Amino acid sequence: MENTKKKHKKPSSFYRRQDRWALIMMTPWFLGTLLFFLIPLVQVCWYSLNEITLDLGAVNQSWVGLANYNFVLRTHATFYQELITTFMQAAPNTVLIIFFSLFAAVLLNGKYKFRGAARVLFFLPIVLATDIISVNLATVSMDALEGASSTASTADLTGAMVIVNFLIEGVGLPMELISTLLGIIANVFDTIRLSGVQTLIFLAGLQSISPSMYEVAKMEGATAYETFWKVTLPTVSPLILTNLVYTITDNLMRTDLIDMIRTTAFGQAQYGYSAAMSVVFLVCTLAMIGLASLIVGKVVFYND
């Protein structure tokens, strides 16, 4: 009798127990969020409205209202320009990285010889994604260019100039387009370096498309081109949003702006200004992510 009763109640008691345990498991994270995220977030906003001085072990505050923001945005010599350039650079970089990583994932997907080697090669940048080393690498490749410039690459360079001249004068392409293209080419190393994780995410998405979808497309007589646009792209489109958010945050983690915020606080002891800079930076970041996800959210296709 009791046995059947228990059996009847089982699912709900099981789920209740699971919920209880989930709550317990979440507690450390929740404490951490409170302690290291939510409270600091409020604090930084509060600091930005105060003048802060540090004594031994104590934080002295005096209310100054919006004066810090006023200084940072109007009077500060470089912050505003730095802010604008950071975000102006982040936008095209993000678009380039998304396109390149999708391209790379499509390239890596499928069956071919040396697939394992190709994947290892493309994911190497994840391992080597570090600022100092990349700076070194950039200088090394510049050195390589300079070292060879005496002989071989002068020829290359004139060759490139001839092509550029031909494109501008012969074909009649506008100068702006050419310079944008040249900028993209000059950035190609950075783009590739920063798109390892995104490629991985896209590749995972491509692998999760069931083969029967492609079979159906083939049966219906779709070409490879149509299959890509009608099957592949819609299925990975939710991942574009994921990647977009990841790319923007990743890009903004490694800007000169952060160095500026740090030196203002710990180099010049201007804690109030630093906090104001942080808040401005945060608002801009959130605005950019919101805007980007609004735009991309319109074209995302959910298959639920």
Added chain:
Amino acid sequence: MTKGKEKSKAKNPALKRRLPRTFDEWSIWMRRKGGGFFMSLLRYALIICIGQIILMPILKMISASFMSPEEVGNPISTWIPGTFSIEHLYVAFKLLNYPKALVYTLATTAAQVVLQVLSAAVTGYAFARVRSKKLQKLFVIVILTIVVPPSVLMLPQYLFFRSFDIFGIIKLITGEPLNLLGNPVTLYLLDIFGMGLKSGLYIYIFRQFFRGLPRELEEAAHMDGCGFLSTLFRIIMPNAVPGIITVGVLSFVWNWNDTYYSNLFVGNRLNLMVRLNQVSADMTNTLWGINRQIPGDFYFMHTNQLYQSSILTSSSLLVVLPLIVLFMFIQKRFVESASNAGIVG
């Protein structure tokens, strides 16, 4: 059906004579003329080109490290050194205090990885399985922690660790709050509480992963009288190996390469990245600082730009070497688990 369609197109004389115009016609044409061959050729060509861009700097680094100092910048030996020498590597080795620093960095990074993976797995599992809607809504905060740049919270976190105290307990015992700055415990604390470097992302990955595991697993375990914790450790965790590998590798690599947290909270010179940062900031002085430990043949070059940049390159090589070795060992598992089960779920 496909074949029939192609055949009818092949018989159509109009299509046969003129060159294909639209992309669709091209792809049909390519398919008929053995386009698969060209396509795979194109694929290999692109992979080789991009691979070359990725590999070239690393090869260049290796080549520069093994060049002898007189030879740097010599146009005759851009790639293969004329005389092999480990002078650069030796100086870099001494500069970084390599064996000691390697052990220290490995130990701290490994500890961080374990803590981060554990906390992210537990939290991610909880978020994947919790049924109450209120708790599910808390996941928005996880997204927020991913999106908010950590540098925004730099100042409050710094001050928090500068005078660390829990409800005034430590002040009661020792008379003053604890200064945790300069101690790797700061990083461990952040990791345990799921707020370390990119912890939000790991929680997200684990949540997606655990949502992909069928609930029937736990229900069956429950039916068989398995308690919650033993279900977690005997049923769920063994099934979560791909997720653990994905997050573990990412966490190791990013913690190893991280300069932000380690500079701000710890700044220990034994951390390889921190040391590399210091070295690159003031090359001349750090070189003079160790001049008793290295053979004196190249004292006269210490202020030479090219020499300094070669030393820096060799140091970078030494710093990333463990990562490359690790990646070589684990690449197959990593690529498989990350692309099959990990992130998308």
